[in-house]
Amino acid sequence: xxxxxxxxxxxxxxxxxxxxxxxxxxxxxxxxxxxxxxxxxxxxxxxxxxxxxxxxxxxxxxxxxxxxxxxxxxxxxxxxxxxxxxxxxxxxxxxxxxxxxxxxxxxxxxxxxxxxxxxxxxxxxxxxxxxxx
Amino acid sequence: xxxxxxxxxxxxxxxxxxxxxxxxxxxxxxxxxxxxxxxxxxxxxxxxxxxxxxxxxxxxxxxxxxxxxxxxxxxxxxxxxxxxxxxxxxxxxxxxxxxxxxxxxxxxxxxxxxxxxxxxxxxxxxxxxxxxxxxxxxxxxxxxxxxxxxxxxxxxxxxxxxxxxxxxxxxxxxxxxxxxxxxxxxxxxxxxxxxxxxxxxxxxxxxxxxxxxxxxxxxxxxxxxxxxxxxxxxxxxxxxxxxxxxxxxxxxxxxxxxxxxxxxxxxxxxxxxxxxxxxxxxxxxxxxxxxxxxxxxxxxxxxxxxxxxxxxxxxxxxxxxxxxxxxxxxxxxxxxxxxxxxxxxxxxxxxxxxxxxxxxxxxxxxxxxxxxxxxxxxxxxxxxxxxxxxxx
Numbered sequence: 001x002x003x004x005x006x007x008x009x010x011x012x013x014x015x016x017x018x019x020x021x022x023x024x025x026x027x028x029x030x031x032x033x034x035x036x037x038x039x040x041x042x043x044x045x046x047x048x049x050x051x052x053x054x055x056x057x058x059x060x061x062x063x064x065x066x067x068x069x070x071x072x073x074x075x076x077x078x079x080x081x082x083x084x085x086x087x088x089x090x091x092x093x094x095x096x097x098x099x100x101x102x103x104x105x106x107x108x109x110x111x112x113x114x115x116x117x118x119x120x121x122x123x124x125x126x127x128x129x130x131x132x133x
Numbered sequence: 134x135x136x137x138x139x140x141x142x143x144x145x146x147x148x149x150x151x152x153x154x155x156x157x158x159x160x161x162x163x164x165x166x167x168x169x170x171x172x173x174x175x176x177x178x179x180x181x182x183x184x185x186x187x188x189x190x191x192x193x194x195x196x197x198x199x200x201x202x203x204x205x206x207x208x209x210x211x212x213x214x215x216x217x218x219x220x221x222x223x224x225x226x227x228x229x230x231x232x233x234x235x236x237x238x239x240x241x242x243x244x245x246x247x248x249x250x251x252x253x254x255x256x257x258x259x260x261x262x263x264x265x266x267x268x269x270x271x272x273x274x275x276x277x278x279x280x281x282x283x284x285x286x287x288x289x290x291x292x293x294x295x296x297x298x299x300x301x302x303x304x305x306x307x308x309x310x311x312x313x314x315x316x317x318x319x320x321x322x323x324x325x326x327x328x329x330x331x332x333x334x335x336x337x338x339x340x341x342x343x344x345x346x347x348x349x350x351x352x353x354x355x356x357x358x359x360x361x362x363x364x365x366x367x368x369x370x371x372x373x374x375x376x377x378x379x380x381x382x383x384x385x386x387x388x389x390x391x392x393x394x395x396x397x398x399x400x401x402x403x404x405x406x407x408x409x410x411x412x413x414x415x416x417x418x419x420x421x422x423x424x425x426x427x428x429x430x431x432x433x434x435x436x437x438x439x440x441x442x443x444x445x446x447x448x449x450x451x452x453x454x455x456x457x458x459x460x461x462x463x464x465x466x467x468x469x470x471x472x473x474x475x476x477x478x479x480x481x482x483x484x485x486x487x488x489x490x491x492x493x494x495x496x497x498x499x500x501x502x503x504x505x506x507x508x509x510x511x512x513x514x515x516x517x518x519x520x521x522x523x524x525x
Contacts, residue, residue, distance in 0.1 A: 123179075124179045126177060128173050128175055128177070129159065129163070129173070130159060130162040130163050130168060130170045130172060130173070130483055131155055131158045131159035131162050131163075131170065131172035131173065131483055131485060132155070132159070132172070132173055132174045132175055133153060133155050133174050133261065133262045133263070133311075
């Protein structure tokens with residue numbers, strides 16, 4: 001057990017383990033939240049490519065994740081806000097106005113089925129006989 | 134029509150074979166609420182989704198027919214590949230592999246093919262509840278060879294030799310063992326095979342728990358030099374792939390033996406259900422990761438339950454395979470039946486008395502750890518209350 005704890009501590013210090021968090025079904029808590037996946041088109045800057053814009057976006061507290069992706073857009077950003085109005089304001093006033101951002105497409109999250117490995121629907125119940133050979 | 138009817142009696146064989154000792158506990162436990170069961174002989178996992186999905190898709194496509202008596206060739210090829218890759222044993226998918234309805238059917242076929250009336254089969258005990266009845270139903274005579282906890286319930290060639298007579302026809306091995314969790318080492322198997330060859334005996338090896346081996350890798354009996362030509366190897370998908378309800382397993386043997394098994398199977402079963410066979414193909418092709426994950430869970434629980442039982446004074450050797458702990462309850466002064474019945478009625482924990490598994494099982498109980506860590510902890514806590522009460 002001590003070996004495991006030591007290894008985990010080492011991973012934490014070296015940043016192999018980035019963070020720990022809980023996957024919460026917010027609907028069950030009654031807590032309203034709005035989540036949007038925003039595809040962002042960016043004009044890459046000399047020397048730093050997409051990094052400067054991506055890091056700038058990543059620093060906003062509303063932004064949960066930022067990934068550089070292949071395909072029709074350049075960055076995929078996950079934004080979380082307490083309501084639709086705040087989310088819209090963030091996209092319109094913060095995200096879209098950053099230098100280098102040439103366009104955004106927002107996809108709103110409607111229902112969760114699985115997140116980070118956790119299913120959001122009831123998994124199978126134990127249906128076995130009480131005693132079996 | 135109002136005459137009284139005096140039917141002739143049912144078959145003597147059927148009447149004489151006893152009901153399993155597990156039944157009684159099932160009946161009591163099933164009528165109770167809030168029972169924590171350590172009595173379940175099947176995985177607590179559901180079949181991996183990719184396997185279920187493959188079966189559902191096959192139904193959507195209308196794959197609802199019979200298959201070859203031997204089973205789908207694609208499945209037999211996958212089984213052959215799997216055994217070769219894992220154990221370096223070679224079985225020809227065309228003629229040496231038969232897909233059966235559970236290992237239970239494979240066992241029944243093996244006995245019917247090997248035994249003439251009165252032929253004896255040596256069975257290391259404690260063992261799975263079906264072994265004796267399957268021998269009897271095929272007209273044979275089961276000869277229990279008692280194994281002991283101080284030998285970690287592994288049978289030795291010496292013990293088999295001592296039980297061997299002119300009428301002995303075969304040895305039935307079931308390792309990793311339900312109920313003891315015992316395994317045989319390669320050296321032990323070599324000695325048994327050497328002995329079997331000397332006496333011209335067949336070996337039936339039920340290896341359904343092969344993947345649930347926790348220290349080192351399982352030794353397939355057929356992989357030992359000289360074993361293949363005298364061995365009927367039985368295995369299946371129930372335990373490793375959590376597919377008990379699908380009833381898909383396989384038997385591997387030299388062609389002249391397997392052909393006889395297939396002949397009986399073709400008349401009594403025709404073929405294993407096609408949906409399950411398609412699922413099994415997927416299981417062998419793509420479910421290895423899930424198998425390893427499940428094994429990792431069993432390994433973790435094994436430590437938990439064995440430590441817990443030993444702390445209760447129920448001496449328990451560390452099982453090396455399957456998902457059962459088989460502790461001694463000698464320290465309580467109760468018989469296995471009394472212990473199991475009182476534990477169930479007083480503390481609502483279901484275990485199976487060792488007597489259900491034949492000689493050497495008295496003074497032991499079988500505790501399955503195919504259940505969640507939370508439930509195991511709850512069961513151990515309740516058992517603590519029970520044992521403390523006994524010692525007062």
